[in-house]
Amino acid sequence: MSQTVVPKPVRTAVPQVSGDLYAEVQTFYAHQMRRVDSLDIEGFADTFTEDGAVVHAGGNRQSGRAEMVAGMRASLPRYRGIAVRHWFDHLLIEVDGNDADTVRVSYYTLVTLTDSEGKVSFQPTFTVEDELVRRGGQLYTRERVIHRDEPVVAG
Amino acid sequence: MSQTVVPKPVRTAVPQVSGDLYAEVQTFYAHQMRRVDSLDIEGFADTFTEDGAVVHAGGNRQSGRAEMVAGMRASLPRYRGIAVRHWFDHLLIEVDGNDADTVRVSYYTLVTLTDSEGKVSFQPTFTVEDELVRRGGQLYTRERVIHRDEPVVAG
């Protein structure tokens, strides 16, 4: 290593992801978020495996599509008069070393709520960790863990 | 594949997009949005085909670059003292089955308006459907239909 420009290997190597996998994962989320944002509860649940699970930021765990559907139905009233949109960024994608059809993804999420006058408000930001599986050439979410972004240093 | 984890084929298959096409389309929008956000009206119009059209959320249709340029000129006063930025997310990209140079894209849009004091405000969110065409190796927008995001359940 030439001392002048080559940095020391002080950080963990960043796993590389192919362009095709990057596009596949982004496309999966583009579909999944259209389902949830159109309040198509069954369509959204169908983007999970039958035994799929979501662990919400508060710690509540929903297991299986039926439980997910029931939970979403219960929260529908909060979207009365509101157009909700989930925005993602900074995907980190890692293929399981032992199973090319298991893919772990983490990403940032921003949620906008637009009322019928066009006023936009925001939910707190979140970071999400997903385990995706590929079945019959399609990705599904097997597990989703949602973390509310907290200050690093308390206020 | 073990039967227990295979989800039923209850949803339409998500069309796959190659990494190269994904990057090409994203790069096209990165250029196009720099044009519109810098209020480079002619430069923006040039990212459309000569007969390109935009259907605005209110239903107003602008056809051809000349009409687009006139419409943008008329709306310039609203950007006095304002830095506007268009943010995209969740691109769904589909190549036409009969013409590899026709690409349909839909995406989410968030628009920020930053005033000279640095205060950020937001336009309502939109979902956009584009038809792009590749001519001489470059993409152009042939048609853009802009939908304002509406509540699924009225308030």
Place this chain on the structure above:
Amino acid sequence: MSQTVVPKPVRTAVPQVSGDLYAEVQTFYAHQMRRVDSLDIEGFADTFTEDGAVVHAGGNRQSGRAEMVAGMRASLPRYRGIAVRHWFDHLLIEVDGNDADTVRVSYYTLVTLTDSEGKVSFQPTFTVEDELVRRGGQLYTRERVIHRDEPVVAG
């Protein structure tokens, strides 16, 4: 293809980027932003070359990791009680014509600040120009120039 719809070559060609490079650059930023947003100052500095530099929107230039670390330490108090997240969009990626390991990237940035009650506020938007270099198969930032987005027409 019918001649009538071919637009005149009135704009500069958009440089094409491969899907793999697009994913590599996005993945680099996903890692780098997790470092800065977790206030991992040394981890963030390590994503720059040893002689890396940041030119802030006000014109202040920090050269080398040590200076960067000192500058970030000094600004830590502003993140007390605040979860900060940097959101990127519209990456334009161009490989240096003479050196495949030098990559210039420009992108939009939106910064959210979420307080412990979950209230989200925003910094003004920025456009950033980076020069990245690939060393030992990993990207590093060699220079970053941050521009605050200004109105095109004064208010």
